[in-house]
Amino acid sequence: MKQIIIIGAGYGGLRAAEHLCKNKNFHITLIDKNPYHYMQTEVYGYIAGRFDMSDIAIDLESFTKGLGTNITFIQSEVTHIETSKKVILTSGESLCYDYAILAVGAKTNFFSFIEGLKEHTHGVKDIQRAFAFRQAFEKRLSDKLQNKKFKRSGDLHIAIAGAGLSGVEIAAEMAYTLKRYEKILAQCSHNLKISLIDAAPTVLPGMHAYLIQKSTKRLKKLGIAIYTNAFISQITQRQITFKDQTKMDFDFIIFTAGIKAANLIATMDTPKNKIGQIIPNSMLMVENYENLFAIGDCTQITDQQSNILPPTAQIAEKSALYVAKSIEKSEQDQPLKPFETKIDGVFIALGGKYALGMLYNKIKVEGYLAYILKKLITRFYRFGLELKVNAGYNKR
Ligand SMILES: Cc1cc2nc3c(=O)[nH]c(=O)nc-3n(C[C@H](O)[C@H](O)[C@H](O)COP(=O)(O)OP(=O)(O)OC[C@H]3O[C@@H](n4cnc5c(N)ncnc54)[C@H](O)[C@@H]3O)c2cc1C
Known part of the structure; x- marks a missing residue:
């Protein structure tokens, strides 16, 4: 069984998990530093008192249990990814992967x-x-x-x-x-x-x-x-x-x-833009790291005219689906096409x-x-x- 690790359970991470866990040849480990998925797009209503906590947070333990038996949730902070070794270090353990998806999002700049x-x-x-x-x-x-x-x-x-x-x-x-x-x-x-x-x-x-x-x-x-x-x-x-x-x-x-990429990205040895987002190749693969893909807000994503797209949940989900399908294709030895998207x-x-x-x-x-x-x-x-x-x- 192939081991797939998804780092970050935001909009991108969850979309990738939902797609990949349908394939019973994969075991997915979803890691997030928090026990919940945070629906940032709804925070305006929460702040103003119109929504409550249950409108903006989703429990990740129950969510992954509901997805199937080939997915595990770990609440931990990923602190390091080994270059070309396919190993991820969290605050408590080290984990090996066949494929990994970096979906750690961004923070306020x-x-x-x-x-x-x-x-x-x-x-x-x-x-x-x-x-x-x-x-x-x-x-x-x-x-x-x-x-x-x-x-x-x-x-x-x-x-x-x-x-x-x-x-x-x-x-x-x-x-x-x-x-x-x-x-x-x-x-x-x-x-x-x-x-x-x-x-x-x-x-x-x-x-x-x-x-x-x-x-x-x-x-x-x-x-x-x-x-x-x-x-x-x-x-x-x-x-x-x-x-x-x-x-x-x-x-x-x-x-x-303003935003900048999440802290983990700063520890990585790969090309980045001025707000610290990873600049991946056209297949959203991270340079210097084997079988590691990057999606969502921690990544610089461009449209077909090479315009940098604003970070949105929509693009995080689209990039997640593309990468999940790319992993399936790689397993079937099919060639990958470049990621093409628009808002x-x-x-x-x-x-x-x-x-x-x-x-x-x-x-x-x-x-x-x-x-x-x-x-x-x-x-x-x-x-x-x-x-x-x-x-x-x-x-x-
Ligand atoms: C107020 C507001 C309104 C918005 N409105 C819209 C909107 O209307 N439409 C829209 O499309 N977008 C909107 N966005 C943008 C959207 O929320 C983001 O683009 C989206 O959340 C990006 O998804 P992501 O999966 O890349 O990252 P995130 O959703 O930020 O998820 C990243 C996850 O990674 C985890 N993480 C980070 N570092 C680590 C680590 N080292 N180890 C383990 N876990 C880690 C975090 O805990 C988090 O759960 C809005 C944003 C804000 C703030």
Whole structure:
């Protein structure tokens, strides 16, 4: 039986596991440092208090048990991969493989050139940070509510640094929540403010003009103050200083302006780009390592015109399926074709039951219909995982 190790149980790792475990000639070991799969794409709703923990986390032990008997889950952190030896070291053991898939994703890039960034901001790339942010948000709302009885003591100002997909979704959902508070809690909710800040000239830099224009309009309608071309040079506990020396006070701040590859990649001797992502060959194989493939956010993935694609769950899953099929082909001595991909569509949640979508760079969807379509995609993804979790839970 061939031993396949998948490192990382994110969107890419799970898709690869689901496909490969159908082949009974393979034994799959899925390794993750956490006991759960984190649905990052839903974190905007969790932070704003609309979803709870069970909407964003899936138990990996039950999930793998539900997948079959030829897959094992190990909760451990992979610390090293031996070059050309097909050996993986975790914090507790060393494991040999015939094929391995690197799917360790990315983490928030707390740029060192912004003084105080890591110390004073929240990221959302892991559950603990999202949880801390949600708690801070709820605490401030609760404090604000208390001001009804006592003397009101000033504004609540949330700053979101980074107006890419995640920053925009979080800002919109929080603003929507605050709007609800405004109606229900009346005057004690006055002066709640959200600012969305980016160094680029627009929100959603690099996306289609339609998405940029419509999102900007919606964000403004939700009362969000947008600051573009705004370069942050320093952050202290309660204040941002911009490059032009202007200052902005805030109550708390979230940072979503950049990612870099997960820590493990930094230990590897293979070509990488400036955010530390692996540059694999056209078959997504990692140079200097035998039978090791790289997928998802830890990898630089390009389209047919050699444009670097933004890191998304969609591309993580597509690359995972391609690699899983490549492993099957290798076992049958079939030649591998280069990985070719493109983004099929983008959906952006913009607060409440409003979303925007763009399919195949042509078809535009807006409002409630886009919200329903986005929800369906997430529900479909989650439903597939839950079926396995339920089956696995009953086997415990
Ligand atoms: C707020 C937000 C909103 C988003 N919205 C969308 C969206 O609407 N659509 C979309 O397509 N994408 C969206 N994304 C991007 C999407 O979440 C990522 O592209 C996707 O998670 C990448 O999948 P992955 O499998 O490469 O990595 P991940 O999902 O990050 O998984 C990596 C896994 O590897 C594990 N790991 C890391 N290092 C180790 C180690 N050394 N040993 C063991 N395990 C390790 C981690 O614990 C993690 O479980 C969003 C992201 C954020 C933050």
